[in-house]
Amino acid sequence: MNKTRVDRADGRYIYFYAFEAPAPVVLAVDEQMRGDARIELRWNALLGEYVIVSTARQGRTFLPPAEYCPLCPTVGVDAFATELPSPSYEIAVFENRFPSFRPDAPAVTDEAALHGRSSANGVCEVIVYSPEHDATLGSLGAKQVRRLVDVWADRYAELAARPEVRYVFMFENRGKEIGVTLTHPHGQIYAFPFIPPHVELEHAQSERWWTAVRRCLACDLVADELASGERIVAVAQGFVAYVPFAARLPYEVHVAATAHRESLLDLTDGERDGLAELLRVIQAKYDNLWGFPMPYTMSMHQRGTDGVERPGDHLHIEFMPPYRTKDKLKYLAGVETGAGTYINDTAPEEKAAKLRVAEPRT
Ligand SMILES: [Zn+2]
Numbered sequence: 001m002n003k004t005r006v007d008r009a010d011g012r013y014i015y016f017y018a019f020e021a022p023a024p025v026v027l028a029v030d031e032q033m034r035g036d037a038r039i040e041l042r043w044n045a046l047l048g049e050y051v052i053v054s055t056a057r058q059g060r061t062f063l064p065p066a067e068y069c070p071l072c073p074t075v076g077v078d079a080f081a082t083e084l085p086s087p088s089y090e091i092a093v094f095e096n097r098f099p100s101f102r103p104d105a106p107a108v109t110d111e112a113a114l115h116g117r118s119s120a121n122g123v124c125e126v127i128v129y130s131p132e133h134d135a136t137l138g139s140l141g142a143k144q145v146r147r148l149v150d151v152w153a154d155r156y157a158e159l160a161a162r163p164e165v166r167y168v169f170m171f172e173n174r175g176k177e178i179g180v181t182l183t184h185p186h187g188q189i190y191a192f193p194f195i196p197p198h199v200e201l202e203h204a205q206s207e208r209w210w211t212a213v214r215r216c217l218a219c220d221l222v223a224d225e226l227a228s229g230e231r232i233v234a235v236a237q238g239f240v241a242y243v244p245f246a247a248r249l250p251y252e253v254h255v256a257a258t259a260h261r262e263s264l265l266d267l268t269d270g271e272r273d274g275l276a277e278l279l280r281v282i283q284a285k286y287d288n289l290w291g292f293p294m295p296y297t298m299s300m301h302q303r304g305t306d307g308v309e310r311p312g313d314h315l316h317i318e319f320m321p322p323y324r325t326k327d328k329l330k331y332l333a334g335v336e337t338g339a340g341t342y343i344n345d346t347a348p349e350e351k352a353a354k355l356r357v358a359e360p361r362t
């Protein structure tokens with residue numbers, strides 16, 4: 001794996017990752033500058049959590065026609081300049097032009113006791129899976145998804161080493177149903193200056209379990225699922241995909257390391273192969289279930305990078321598709337958003353069985 005860094009006029013970086021091809025040719029093109037917008041963290045005193053205020057995000061590109069896709073290669077110096085100034089690349093990573101965190105976020109001070117603020121000091125990256133505009137995680141070849149796992153691991157290592165970064169959150173939003181503004185296959189990485197609340201909840205539960213039984217909670221959950229088998233969707237070397245016992249959404253699927261692995265960096269080569277394979281299988285099953293690309297959010301949870309030792313940090317990926325039937329979306333309504341309790345209209349065992357038999361399309 002070969003990595004070429006390009007620094008842009010507005011201070012952002014790009015990394016071109018090359019595997020088989022030589023390092024890409026970088027064109028001198030006009031650059032779109034990152035604007036100067038308000039960016040800060042505000043403390044929600046009632047919930048005890050931060051909200052990111054980032055006004056630059058209002059201006060982000062919204063479902064452009066394919067010829068103006070900012071994630072496609074830039075075909076020549078006189079052509080439309082995308083975010084990637086090269087006529088070819090294999091996988092590329094760049095700092096988001098409309099970020100929620102930035103390395104040079106301004107310092108802020110509290111306005112009043114109940115109006116706490118903090119600097120949005122972190123990094124937001126976009127990771128482009130392929131130069132092919134219409135590809136998906138499921139349609140990319142096995143080799144390309146395996147490379148993506150290597151790039152994720154490299155990004156995790158580099159971002160984790162930054163002193164301000166406490167959590168490296170990798171995710172993918174897919175489908176217009178959940179508000180995706182670009183269809184070109186890509187994911188994102190938010191290098192957080194704090195541990196996000198969802199992860200904090202998992203940490204607290206893992207810690208309780210550890211205190212009680214001296215074992216990793218996720219290791220026990222995975223062992224349980226493997227033993228019962230009724231919610232398993234697919235398995236690959238070192239990884240299992242299952243619908244959780246108490247899934248919040250009908251087609252929720254978790255992909256977890258079967259041995260105790262805290263982050264991507266702990267995986268063996270064979271386990272990286274297994275993870276890549278399972279990601280392709282799950283996406284292909286989703287897409288084949290109803291014959292259209294299933295929208296989802298995919299979130300990767302792994303070891304925090306704040307230097308704290310936690311016994312229950314265990315690598316897993318959560319797929320959350322918003323559909324409950326082929327033509328019905330599950331809306332998060334009052335009980336979910338106002339009370340914080342999810343209602344799942346179906347039995348997870350049933351949905352696991354459906355996904356288990358859905359043929360991968362690839
Ligand atoms: Zn594109």
Ligand SMILES: [Zn+2]
Pocket residue numbers: 216217218219220259260261312313314
């Ligand atoms: Zn574990």
Ligand SMILES: [Zn+2]
Pocket residue numbers: 202301316318
């Ligand atoms: Zn999780």
